[in-house]
Amino acid sequence: MKPLLEVKGLMKSFGGVRATDNVHLDLAKGEIHAIIGPNGAGKTTLISQLSGGLQPDAGTVLLNGADITNMPAYKRAKLGITRSFQITSLVMGMSVLDNVALAVQANDGHSYKFLKPARSICHIRDKAMENLAKVGLRKRADDLASALSHGEHRQMEIAIALASEAELMLLDEPMAGLGPKESALLVDFLKELKGQRTILLIEHDMDAVFALADRISVLVYGRIIATSLPDEIRNNDDVRHAYLGEE
Numbered sequence: 444m445k446p447l448l449e450v451k452g453l454m455k456s457f458g459g460v461r462a463t464d465n466v467h468l469d470l471a472k473g474e475i476h477a478i479i480g481p482n483g484a485g486k487t488t489l490i491s492q493l494s495g496g497l498q499p500d501a502g503t504v505l506l507n508g509a510d511i512t513n514m515p516a517y518k519r520a521k522l523g524i525t526r527s528f529q530i531t532s533l534v535m536g537m538s539v540l541d542n543v544a545l546a547v548q549a550n551d552g553h554s555y556k557f558l559k560p561a562r563s564i565c566h567i568r569d570k571a572m573e574n575l576a577k578v579g580l581r582k583r584a585d586d587l588a589s590a591l592s593h594g595e596h597r598q599m600e601i602a603i604a605l606a607s608e609a610e611l612m613l614l615d616e617p618m619a620g621l622g623p624k625e626s627a628l629l630v631d632f633l634k635e636l637k638g639q640r641t642i643l644l645i646e647h648d649m650d651a652v653f654a655l656a657d658r659i660s661v662l663v664y665g666r667i668i669a670t671s672l673p674d675e676i677r678n679n680d681d682v683r684h685a686y687l688g689e690e
Contacts, residue, residue, distance in 0.1 A: 445508055447472045447641050448493070448611060453502035455488055455665075462488035464665035466502070470611070473638040477652045478645045480662035481685070486645045489662065490613050493643065494526040495519040506611070525609035527600040527617060535589040539580060539599060542588055544571040546606035574602040579628045593620035598629065611641045618648040630654050653677065661685065 446469040453466040462485040470476045478486050491497040493504060495516030504512045511519055533542055547570045575581045578598040583591060588599065597617055604612050617633075618626050630651050636642065637657075646652050652659065653673050660670040663685045669676060676682055 444471065446470055447474075447507060448643070449503075449505040449508075450493070451503040451505070453489070453492060453504070454500045455485075455492060455497060456500055461485075461665045463492065463499070463502075466662075466665070466667055468660060468667065468670070470641055470643060471657075472610075472641055474657045475633070475637060475642045475644060475655050477656035477659045478643065478662055479647075479649070479652055479659060483664075484662045485665040486662055487615060488665075490526065490615055490643065490645055494524060494613055496526075520607065520609070523608075523610035524613065525604045525607040525611070526613040527597075527604050527615060533588045533596060533599055533603075535587070537588060538585055539575065539588055539591065540568070540571055540584040542599060543574055543602045543606055544568060546603040547571050547574075550607050571602075571606065574605045577605065577632055578602045579625070579632075594622060594625045597621060598625065601629065601632070609640070611643070612636075613643050615645045616647060617644070618646055618651050626651060 448470040450466055450468040453463050454461065455463045466489060478489065480486055488497065492499050495514060495518070498513065502512070503510060506519075506522055506524070511522065544567050547567045548564070572581060572584060575584055578601050580595060580598050580602065583595065588596070591599065597620060601614070601617060604614070617629060621629060626648065633642065633655055644652070644655065656673055658670060659673055659676040660667050661676065661682050668685060669679050669682050671679070
């Protein structure tokens, strides 16, 4: 079966530093594929190139076999790629519900979307509330986004990513800032998405990575040094020396 996403020879330099160095990667449909590595390894640069936020210096990105290497982010979004950011990008002066309802509305595609507030349209409100319930924020729906904790902002971003109904979700450290209870809730929820969405997960929480990932790739100084099943990555001497041994 053809991979949903294929990355071939991706290169990106900033001055004399190669942030991604000849990266080869593929994601099967329905897979949760984790990218791990030390700080400065190039993980966020890689995900930015996949989402269209950064153009690579060389290499190819294919989605369902189609070349999207030079396609801007908004066009990739229309093809079914959504990204959550390491730094939250929410409208803090709006309610939690309105933030998610706007994302549902943007994906809805009807001409009335500019004429009414998103939350006033029943099926949009219902879908937004459904996504908030999935990430554990239903009770906070009417609170301002600014009133939520950092961890709750991460949960909101997952709800917004879900609203796009994208086939490929690029999640940049979704567990960052979450407490143990919040992390466990999000891990359980992402497990439920297995087989329904394809997820590329960048994460420092190794418990979450090993609980979720079908496969893991290890990025060190811009290069992928190993891609394999979780148990094989855990027992790989090169990986342990380069990264896991630091934990």
